[in-house]
Amino acid sequence: MIKQNTIDLVFETARVEEVIGDFVQLKRAGSNLKGLSPFSNEKSPSFMVSPVKQIWKDFSTGKGGNAVSFLMEHEHFSFPEAIRYLAKKYNIEIEETVSSDEDKVAANEKESMYLVSEFASKYFQHVLWEEEEGKAIGLSYFKERGFTNETIKKFNLGYSPNTWDALTKEALGKAYKLEFLEKTGLTIVGEDKQFDRFKGRVMFPIQSMSGRILGFGGRILTNDKKAAKYLNSPESEIYHKSNVLYGIFHAKQAIAKLDNCFLVEGYTDVIQMHQAGIENVVSSSGTALTSNQIRLINRLTKNITVLFDGDAAGLRASIRGIDLILEEGMNVKVCSFPDGDDPDSFAKKTPYDELVKYLDENAKDFIQFKASLLMQDAKNDPIKKAELIRDMVISISKIPDRIKREIYIQECSRIMDISEDVLFSTLAQMAQKDLSEANKKFKQEQKAFEVVKNESTETIAKIDVVTLLEKSILEILLLYGHYEVEFENVFIQFDENGKEIETIEKVQHKIYERIYLSLQEDEIELANPIFNALYIDLVAQFHQNEDFDKNHYLNNLIPEHAEVVTDILMNDEKYQLHGWLDKKQVFVKEKDDLEILSRLVTETIVTFREYLINKLNHELMLQIQAEEPEYSPEEIFTMINDYNKLKVNITRRIGRMRSDYN
Structure with a gap:
C-alpha cells in the first residue's frame, strides 16, 4: 500500500487543470476552464474545471470530483494507480508499506491485464537492448529506419525473441498468470501447449492517453509470405482498436498547444514525424478511422490535418474517413506528399524548417483537395463529373454547422462551375431524406417511451x-x-x-x-x-474537526459521494x-x-x-x-x-x- 503521507503530498501538489489539460482542451471561461466532455459525445462544451476549488464537473453526465477521481473515471485507474500516475507526473517519490508483489495479488482482473501488458513491454525493451538477438535484429532494424536511441526509448520500442514461448516462460516465472497472458493476447493457449503471439517481431507498445499499455503492434522482419507483415493485439477488456490512437500519449500536449492534429497511417509515420520535431501527430494504426478515434482528438483540438501517401490509390481509399471527421464538426485539411513518399520517408530526409513549411503550404481545405483529386478521373466525362459533385455535396451535408455548409457550397460552386441553387437544392433533398428517416425512428422510440413515461411521471415528480x-x-x-x-x-x-x-x-x-x-x-x-x-x-x-476543509474532505470520499459533493461545490454560486x-x-x-x-x-x-x-x-x-x-x-x-x-x-x-x- 502507498503511505498516507505520499497520498497527501500528491493531493497537495497535483493541479486539476494541469492533469485534465493532458486529456481535454480547456479554454478560459471566467474564473473557470471549459471544454468538451470526455465522457459523452457533445458538440457544445459543458465540462467545467475550477482551478480555485481544484475540482471538475461534467454537466452532460453528472460526473465530478478532483484530479484523482478524473483519472479513475477517464482512465479507469484504481485509486493507487491514479496516485502513482500523479506521483510520476509531479516527480514525487512513492513510499509504500507493502511490496509490489502483494499489489499484484490484490489487483482485480482488469488491473492484472494492465500489469501483464506493462511487464511485457519492459521485457521486449530488455531483449532489444540487452540480449544479442534483440540487438542484432530488432535494434538494427530500428537504426536502419533512422530512429535514434532517444526516440526508441521514448516510444518504448522492443523486440520479441524468435522462439515459441520466451515471453510466456519469463512471465510465468515472475508469477504472472497464464489467464491474463491469454486475455491480453500476448500468449496463444492451445490444448497441449502455449506460445507467444508476437515471436520474432519488433514491438510497438500501444498506449492510452495517460500512457498505460493497452496492447501491441508487431512487425515481422523475415520474408515469410504466410505471416502478416503487421500483427496487432486482439480486442480485449483493455484494448479496443476503434477507441485508440497510436502516439496520442506523446502527442496530446502538442496537439492542445498548437491547436492542430496531424493524422497519419502507421506506427513509423508517427515516430519519424515526432523525431523530426512534429510532435502533434497520431495514427489510426492501419485500421479504418472511427468516430471514437476522432472524438479523442476533438477533446484536444477542432482541427485535423490528414497526411496521405503520394500514391493515388492510397489517397482514394483514405479520403473516405474525411466524412466521419466532418460529421464530428471538425475542421479538416488534407496534405499529400510527392509520389513515392509517405510521412515516414519525407520526414526522415527533410530538415525541420522545410518540413514545417511544406506542411503549411501544401495543406489544402478538404473540398479543394477532393475536387482536385477526383476531377482527374472525371475530366470531360459529364456523368462522372455529376457523380463527383454529388459526392462532394454528400461530404458537405455531414457538416453540422449551417454557416460552414453554406460557405462550402459556395466554394464547391466556384470550383466545379455549377450554380449554387442546384447545389443547395441537392443538399436540401439529402437533408429531407435524413429528416424523414430520423422522424420515423423517433416515432418508433416515442411509442415505447410513452408507456414508460405514463407509468413513472408521478413517481419522478x-x-x-x-x-x-x-x-x-x-x-x-x-x-x-x-x-x-x-x-x-x-x-x-x-x-x-x-x-x-x-x-x-x-x-x-x-x-x-x-x-x-x-x-x-x-x-x-x-x-x-x-x-x-x-x-x-x-x-x-x-x-x-473545528477546521473543516472541503477539498480535503472531497479527496477522501468514494466516487458516488464525491460526485454529489463536487456538484454542490462546482455550483456554489447557484446554491x-x-x-x-x-x-x-x-x-x-x-x-x-x-x-x-x-x-x-x-x-x-x-x-x-x-x-x-x-x-x-x-x-x-x-x-x-x-x-x-x-x-x-x-x-x-x-x-x-x-x-x-x-x-x-x-x-x-x-x-x-x-x-x-x-
Whole structure:
C-alpha cells in the first residue's frame, strides 16, 4: 500500500487543470476552464474545471470530483494507480508499506491485464537492448529506419525473441498468470501447449492517453509470405482498436498547444514525424478511422490535418474517413506528399524548417483537395463529373454547422462551375431524406417511451421534491456548516386565561448543530441513501474537526459521494444565498451575512419538515379509501388535524404558511 503521507503530498501538489489539460482542451471561461466532455459525445462544451476549488464537473453526465477521481473515471485507474500516475507526473517519490508483489495479488482482473501488458513491454525493451538477438535484429532494424536511441526509448520500442514461448516462460516465472497472458493476447493457449503471439517481431507498445499499455503492434522482419507483415493485439477488456490512437500519449500536449492534429497511417509515420520535431501527430494504426478515434482528438483540438501517401490509390481509399471527421464538426485539411513518399520517408530526409513549411503550404481545405483529386478521373466525362459533385455535396451535408455548409457550397460552386441553387437544392433533398428517416425512428422510440413515461411521471415528480429539499440541507452543511450564528427558538405558552403567548428565545448554534438537532427532534432520516450517508458523515466531521476543509474532505470520499459533493461545490454560486435572497427580495452586501444564514437554515428546515407533514397527511387520506384501513376514519381525521396544528406551529418560525409542496 502507498503511505498516507505520499497520498497527501500528491493531493497537495497535483493541479486539476494541469492533469485534465493532458486529456481535454480547456479554454478560459471566467474564473473557470471549459471544454468538451470526455465522457459523452457533445458538440457544445459543458465540462467545467475550477482551478480555485481544484475540482471538475461534467454537466452532460453528472460526473465530478478532483484530479484523482478524473483519472479513475477517464482512465479507469484504481485509486493507487491514479496516485502513482500523479506521483510520476509531479516527480514525487512513492513510499509504500507493502511490496509490489502483494499489489499484484490484490489487483482485480482488469488491473492484472494492465500489469501483464506493462511487464511485457519492459521485457521486449530488455531483449532489444540487452540480449544479442534483440540487438542484432530488432535494434538494427530500428537504426536502419533512422530512429535514434532517444526516440526508441521514448516510444518504448522492443523486440520479441524468435522462439515459441520466451515471453510466456519469463512471465510465468515472475508469477504472472497464464489467464491474463491469454486475455491480453500476448500468449496463444492451445490444448497441449502455449506460445507467444508476437515471436520474432519488433514491438510497438500501444498506449492510452495517460500512457498505460493497452496492447501491441508487431512487425515481422523475415520474408515469410504466410505471416502478416503487421500483427496487432486482439480486442480485449483493455484494448479496443476503434477507441485508440497510436502516439496520442506523446502527442496530446502538442496537439492542445498548437491547436492542430496531424493524422497519419502507421506506427513509423508517427515516430519519424515526432523525431523530426512534429510532435502533434497520431495514427489510426492501419485500421479504418472511427468516430471514437476522432472524438479523442476533438477533446484536444477542432482541427485535423490528414497526411496521405503520394500514391493515388492510397489517397482514394483514405479520403473516405474525411466524412466521419466532418460529421464530428471538425475542421479538416488534407496534405499529400510527392509520389513515392509517405510521412515516414519525407520526414526522415527533410530538415525541420522545410518540413514545417511544406506542411503549411501544401495543406489544402478538404473540398479543394477532393475536387482536385477526383476531377482527374472525371475530366470531360459529364456523368462522372455529376457523380463527383454529388459526392462532394454528400461530404458537405455531414457538416453540422449551417454557416460552414453554406460557405462550402459556395466554394464547391466556384470550383466545379455549377450554380449554387442546384447545389443547395441537392443538399436540401439529402437533408429531407435524413429528416424523414430520423422522424420515423423517433416515432418508433416515442411509442415505447410513452408507456414508460405514463407509468413513472408521478413517481419522478415526488422524488424530485424530496431530493431537492434533502440536497438543500447538504448544500448548507457543506458550504456553511462550521459557521456559528444566532437562531430563534419559538415557544407557545398559555396564560391563566388560556390565551396563547409566543415566547422567543435567542440561542447560538453552529449551523451543523442546528440542522442535526432539528432533524433529530422529529427522528428524520434523509430518504436518499447517499444523501443520508453524507449527512451523517458531515455532521461527524464538523463535530470532530473545528477546521473543516472541503477539498480535503472531497479527496477522501468514494466516487458516488464525491460526485454529489463536487456538484454542490462546482455550483456554489447557484446554491448559495443569491437565489434565495432574490426570491425573498432581501439584499445584503456579503453572502455570508450571519443573520441571513440563520434565516436560510430555518426556512430550509421548516420547509423540509412541512413537506414531510404534508406527505404524512396524504398517506393518511389514502387510508380512508383503503379496504382494510389501519385506523378508523375518526382516528385518521384526528391525526391529520394534529399534524396541521404542528405545521402551523413550525411555520410560525418564519412567519408564514407554505403550500408549495401540498
